[in-house]
Amino acid sequence: MLIGNTVEEKQQLKDLYHLYLNNQCSEEELERFFKALKDQDNDNEILGLMSASWDNTHTLPDVGLTPDFLPVEAKQVKLNDVQPRNTKLRRFIAVAAAIVVLATGVYFFRSALSTFVNPVHQQETWSAGGERKKIQLADGSQVWLSPNSKLNYPDKFNGKQRMVSLDGEAFFEVAHDAAHPFIIKTGKVNTVVLGTSFNISAYPKQRTINVTLVSGKVAVALNAKNKIYTETILPNQQVIVDRNSEKLSKINYPDASSFLNKRLGKYEYKGITLQQVVRDIELQYNIEIGLDNNLSDKTFYGNLDMNDDVAQTLNKLCLVMEIKWEKKGEHYEIIK
Numbered sequence: 001m002l003i004g005n006t007v008e009e010k011q012q013l014k015d016l017y018h019l020y021l022n023n024q025c026s027e028e029e030l031e032r033f034f035k036a037l038k039d040q041d042n043d044n045e046i047l048g049l050m051s052a053s054w055d056n057t058h059t060l061p062d063v064g065l066t067p068d069f070l071p072v073e074a075k076q077v078k079l080n081d082v083q084p085r086n087t088k089l090r091r092f093i094a095v096a097a098a099i100v101v102l103a104t105g106v107y108f109f110r111s112a113l114s115t116f117v118n119p120v121h122q123q124e125t126w127s128a129g130g131e132r133k134k135i136q137l138a139d140g141s142q143v144w145l146s147p148n149s150k151l152n153y154p155d156k157f158n159g160k161q162r163m164v165s166l167d168g169e170a171f172f173e174v175a176h177d178a179a180h181p182f183i184i185k186t187g188k189v190n191t192v193v194l195g196t197s198f199n200i201s202a203y204p205k206q207r208t209i210n211v212t213l214v215s216g217k218v219a220v221a222l223n224a225k226n227k228i229y230t231e232t233i234l235p236n237q238q239v240i241v242d243r244n245s246e247k248l249s250k251i252n253y254p255d256a257s258s259f260l261n262k263r264l265g266k267y268e269y270k271g272i273t274l275q276q277v278v279r280d281i282e283l284q285y286n287i288e289i290g291l292d293n294n295l296s297d298k299t300f301y302g303n304l305d306m307n308d309d310v311a312q313t314l315n316k317l318c319l320v321m322e323i324k325w326e327k328k329g330e331h332y333e334i335i336k
């Protein structure tokens with residue numbers, strides 16, 4: 001039952017408020033009180049109740065209520081002692097200060113209660129070798145999770161930022177929201193966007209983290225050696241983060257649109273070295289492949305569907321290249 005604006009309902013709100021102050025609310029009454037606090041129409045009624053009981057409520061000193069987003073200077077302001085010239089001025093200042101404190105208190109009180117009643121839950125999605133998953137986030141953003149990858153994300157976005165974390169590879173289509181930047185954390189690297197489509201490859205086995213932009217605009221930040229390095233890219237560009245040297249570099253990547261197919265497991269190669277093709281297969285299937293040294297620099301032209309069984313993918317690759325593959329235990333070998 002929601003509390004409205006009738007005389008009876010206002011009395012119910014008043015009764016619930018006093019029960020709440022005295023910690024005597026039942027579970028049902030507490031739920032009704034929280035619903036009332038979330039109802040914008042009840043602001044004046046709640047302010048009146050709080051104001052009426054302000055002087056009669058015994059509380060401990062408030063600690064840690066200064067919001068983290070306020071500048072440090074604002075948290076450390078020290079007021080000099082000033083003697084008011086008359087009682088009216090002193091009373092006016094006191095009333096004005098009480099109104100400010102009261103309004104601020106209601107804002108943070110409602111925010112805290114909202115978080116308590118409707119908390120954010122973290123979700124975690126894994127994909128196995130050869131498995132792909134499509135995930136829709138609470139803001140409408142979509143994520144195509146590549147094989148052997150993990151995505152952590154909240155079931156709702158309540159704060160000023162939309163934050164997720166990625167291990168592995170994923171293609172993102174982020175819903176535009178200029179007021180709430182979307183941030184993907186991958187180790188020491190943060191990728192910040194407002195609304196765009198791009199691919200991030202950050203497998204632990206890779207020496208580099210690669211961010212490739214298809215549309216929109218992306219900022220990439222690397223936290224390294226007590227210093228933050230940043231780079232901004234536009235469509236058909238890529239940022240490469242070297243994990244070992246902790247350096248950022250930006251290159252043109254004219255084939256960025258190929259990630260629209262890669263997110264579905266469809267890989268098209270146009271003269272890529274066999275070594276790079278093998279590296280892709282290893283990451284997609286979470287396997288290890290030994291490549292004959294004489295084959296590393298050979299180039300491959302063709303299409304591979306990484307949704308196929310690994311044996312089918314290797315068969316197609318070797319048929320085109322006129323080479324062979326064999327399996328020894330859990331290890332694969334490609335030979336002439």
